Amino acid sequence: MRHIISVLLENESGALARLVGLFAQRGYNIDSLTVAPTEDATLSRLTLVTHGNDQVIEQITKQLHKLIEVVKLTDLSESAHIERELMLVKVKAVGEQRDEIKRCADIFRGQIVDVSATTYTVQLVGTSDKLDAFIQALTGTPILEVVRSGVSGISRGDKTLTM
Amino acid sequence: MTSQSKQAEMLSGAAMIIRALADEGVEYLYGYPGGAVLHIYDALFQQTKVKHVLVRHEQAATHMADAYARATGKAGVVLVTSGPGATNAVTGIATAYMDSIPMVVLTGQVMSHLIGEDAFQETDMLGISRPIVKHNMSVRRPEDIPYLIKKAFYIAQSGRPGPVVLDIPKDMTIPSQKFPYHYPDDVKLRSYQPKLKGHSGQIKKAVTALLAAKKPILYAGGGVIMGGASEELTELARYLNLPVTNTLMGLGAYPGGDKQFIGMLGMHGSYEANQTMHGADLILAVGARFDDRVTNNTKKFCPDATIIHIDIDPASISKTINAHIPIVGLVKPVLTEMLDILKQKKKKLDAAALEKWWQQINEWRQVHGGRYDTETPLLKPQYVIEQVSKITKGDAFVCSDVGQHQMFAAQYYSFNKPNRWINSGGLGTMGFGLPAAMGVKLNFPDADVVCVTGEGSIQMNIQELSTCKQYGLGVKIINLNNGYLGMVKQWQDMNYESRYASSYMDSLPDFIKLAEAYGHVGIRVTKPEELQPALERAFVEHKDQLVFLDIHIDPKEHVYPMQIPGGAINEMFLSKTERT
Numbered sequence: 229m230r231h232i233i234s235v236l237l238e239n240e241s242g243a244l245a246r247l248v249g250l251f252a253q254r255g256y257n258i259d260s261l262t263v264a265p266t267e268d269a270t271l272s273r274l275t276l277v278t279h280g281n282d283q284v285i286e287q288i289t290k291q292l293h294k295l296i297e298v299v300k301l302t303d304l305s306e307s308a309h310i311e312r313e314l315m316l317v318k319v320k321a322v323g324e325q326r327d328e329i330k331r332c333a334d335i336f337r338g339q340i341v342d343v344s345a346t347t348y349t350v351q352l353v354g355t356s357d358k359l360d361a362f363i364q365a366l367t368g369t370p371i372l373e374v375v376r377s378g379v380s381g382i383s384r385g386d387k388t389l390t391m
Numbered sequence: 392m393t394s395q396s397k398q399a400e401m402l403s404g405a406a407m408i409i410r411a412l413a414d415e416g417v418e419y420l421y422g423y424p425g426g427a428v429l430h431i432y433d434a435l436f437q438q439t440k441v442k443h444v445l446v447r448h449e450q451a452a453t454h455m456a457d458a459y460a461r462a463t464g465k466a467g468v469v470l471v472t473s474g475p476g477a478t479n480a481v482t483g484i485a486t487a488y489m490d491s492i493p494m495v496v497l498t499g500q501v502m503s504h505l506i507g508e509d510a511f512q513e514t515d516m517l518g519i520s521r522p523i524v525k526h527n528m529s530v531r532r533p534e535d536i537p538y539l540i541k542k543a544f545y546i547a548q549s550g551r552p553g554p555v556v557l558d559i560p561k562d563m564t565i566p567s568q569k570f571p572y573h574y575p576d577d578v579k580l581r582s583y584q585p586k587l588k589g590h591s592g593q594i595k596k597a598v599t600a601l602l603a604a605k606k607p608i609l610y611a612g613g614g615v616i617m618g619g620a621s622e623e624l625t626e627l628a629r630y631l632n633l634p635v636t637n638t639l640m641g642l643g644a645y646p647g648g649d650k651q652f653i654g655m656l657g658m659h660g661s662y663e664a665n666q667t668m669h670g671a672d673l674i675l676a677v678g679a680r681f682d683d684r685v686t687n688n689t690k691k692f693c694p695d696a697t698i699i700h701i702d703i704d705p706a707s708i709s710k711t712i713n714a715h716i717p718i719v720g721l722v723k724p725v726l727t728e729m730l731d732i733l734k735q736k737k738k739k740l741d742a743a744a745l746e747k748w749w750q751q752i753n754e755w756r757q758v759h760g761g762r763y764d765t766e767t768p769l770l771k772p773q774y775v776i777e778q779v780s781k782i783t784k785g786d787a788f789v790c791s792d793v794g795q796h797q798m799f800a801a802q803y804y805s806f807n808k809p810n811r812w813i814n815s816g817g818l819g820t821m822g823f824g825l826p827a828a829m830g831v832k833l834n835f836p837d838a839d840v841v842c843v844t845g846e847g848s849i850q851m852n853i854q855e856l857s858t859c860k861q862y863g864l865g866v867k868i869i870n871l872n873n874g875y876l877g878m879v880k881q882w883q884d885m886n887y888e889s890r891y892a893s894s895y896m897d898s899l900p901d902f903i904k905l906a907e908a909y910g911h912v913g914i915r916v917t918k919p920e921e922l923q924p925a926l927e928r929a930f931v932e933h934k935d936q937l938v939f940l941d942i943h944i945d946p947k948e949h950v951y952p953m954q955i956p957g958g959a960i961n962e963m964f965l966s967k968t969e970r971t
């Protein structure tokens with residue numbers, strides 16, 4: 229099963245390497261990883277998408293907890309949450325295709341953020357599924373480049389992951 | 392211990408390191424100098440509180456510090472230079488990590504501005520050590536040194552202990568650059584607060600389950616030793632008349648000579664320990680981690696047992712074997728709380744059921760009972776260990792290397808006290824034994840300290856005989872010389888039709904001459920009748936000297952019982968011709 233784990237991490241050098249190293253060392257999967265400092269510059273917030281059976285996920289959260297720099301963590305997928313990923317797609321856009329791509333981007337509430345004589349760059353925000361669907365929908369359009377940010381997530385309602 | 396009340400003294404980074412160690416109560420520092428740590432060595436030279444032990448190879452420094460920690464529960468401290476000094480320490484750091492041993496390793500590093508430039512003797516020690524430490528850090532500002540050293544000790548010694556590496560760039564220790572020195576009383580980290588007490592609800596649940604058991608077993612591991620909870624464990628076991636088995640790491644947690652002790656369990660565990668585990672309806676696991684050398688095939692593991700698992704590390708619980716009643720906390724307060732509840736309730740287990748269980752266990756005791764061939768004219772390693780146990784009254788520190796001799800020592804030495812059996816259980820590091828014995832002897836000069844080793848293992852750190860001479864370390868080396876990498880040979884006998892690929896030890900040195908060359912006493916024993924007098928000479932006549940006993944044993948002996956791969960915990964070979 230897919231899990232989204234949110235981690236508050238001390239914003240210290242080596243902390244991220246330690247966390248990523250743990251996954252490599254123990255053979256856990258990382259499907260995506262996003263990380264940046266929070267409003268408190270001493271803390272980083274990290275969202276990690278992984279998959280595995282319940283026992284593996286339990287080990288992942290326990291092993292993460294053991295890292296000295298991990299302050300707090302939560303498995304977002306255990307309760308209601310919001311997840312978003314940002315994607316930039318550069319596609320070949322010539323002739324009739326230009327309108328076609330624009331229409332498709334509109335349907336997905338994407339924006340064309342850069343234009344050249346032969347290309348469009350589309351920016352899209354949503355769940356990973358939605359981004360996948362957009363790529364599917366682009367059949368017939370040559371994709372030149374895809375850049376995805378990985379998932380960022382947050383709990384719904386009052387629940388927070390803070391100090 | 393702090394100097395906070397006084398006007399802060401101005402010290403260089405190098406001097407702060409040594410002063411902080413002194414304030415931490417460190418008596419010995421094990422290490423080896425080199426360019427990156429010369430300022431620190433100079434600071435060492437200018438004081439007398441912290442004494443330095445110069446080893447002959449950095450690996451030995453780590454094992455000495457490690458063994459000190461195993462014997463005392465306090466972190467051992469190592470100082471090595473950058474590059475090769477640091478990489479030589481890696482095996483010892485990994486050894487400590489695998490057995491959860493507290494250790495603080497100070498590694499020199501090239502000057503900050505050279506880091507990343509492939510400078511002379513630069514290695515990324517933080518990167519190299521990351522997977523084998525509890526934590527590692529580097530010094531960025533000299534004024535942080537006291538705090539970082541306090542933090543290193545705190546992390547190493549609290550929670551589930553482990554090694555901590557502190558990497559120190561040379562420019563952090565420049566003698567002329569001085570800073571105010573304060574050694575903090577303690578350190579608080581918002582991201583690290585190890586649990587101490589267990590959850591009371593869980594503890595009550597555990598007591599209820601325990602009282603309902605008809606076939607209980609107490610399975611105690613190294614956590615009981617490191618957690619200083621032998622007394623509580625023993626009291627609980629006696630109060631309820633529970634059969635007790637110790638893991639390889641837990642030997643001595645419960646007294647080996649006691650009638651409730653049924654031996655070590657696992658791969659080379661006793662027949663009765665493995666059978667009792669398999670047949671149990673309740674397993675009380677204390678500071679043990681159900682590792683693969685214990686469980687054998689996890690799918691067939693103890694089918695009828697309710698499992699109570701007490702451990703300081705939540706990640707050790709339900710990792711390989713699911714625990715029905717997990718309790719996270721220090722074993723000592725948890726066991727105390729269990730005892731308190733039991734005494735209040737004034738309840739014991741169903742006496743008739745327990746009586747029947749003990750009858751069954753006593754029958755199992757008769758099946759193998761640690762027997763070995765006593766008919767042959769050859770010296771048996773089991774006999775040697777029994778005799779060593781006798782002459783030292785089960786009271787020695789026994790530091791072992793890795794191989795068959797290690798298992799014989801574990802099986803046939805009767806450990807009556809905790810912290811006396813010192814071996815590399817998790818990593819299985821050949822070369823551990825001699826430096827470990829040295830670390831113990833230095834700190835317990837009046838105790839009998841034995842190094843049980845093989846002709847293979849001893850050669851992995853034989854150079855330390857020189858260190859022993861320098862510091863007058865009168866350890867007794869019991870070299871169970873079978874002329875083979877015996878444990879490898881045993882596997883080749885059992886699984887490779889006795890094709891001895893590189894397991895014969897050719898061109899062995901004359902160990903007697905070698906010991907003498909280093910200034911020690913060497914005694915060769917080749918016949919059973921020579922053993923007693925040789926032990927007398929070693930332990931009585933040459934009490935204070937290092938004695939190298941080169942004991943030629945039956946080269947064909949195997950370690951039994953031995954679990955059958957893929958089987959349940961109780962499926963074992965009992966001799967070359969018998970199995971369960």
Ligand SMILES: Cc1ncc(C[n+]2csc(CCOP(=O)(O)OP(=O)(O)O)c2C)c(N)n1
Pocket residue numbers: 792793794795796797819820821822844845846847848849871873875876877878879
């Ligand atoms: C550093 C290291 N290398 C290799 C091994 C694999 N190994 C385990 S036991 C053993 C043989 C040990 O031989 P010896 O010290 O003579 O002990 P014996 O088994 O003969 O008693 C070997 C090679 C190891 N544990 N450690």
Ligand SMILES: [Mg+2]
Pocket residue numbers: 794845846847871872873874875876877
């Ligand atoms: Mg051998």
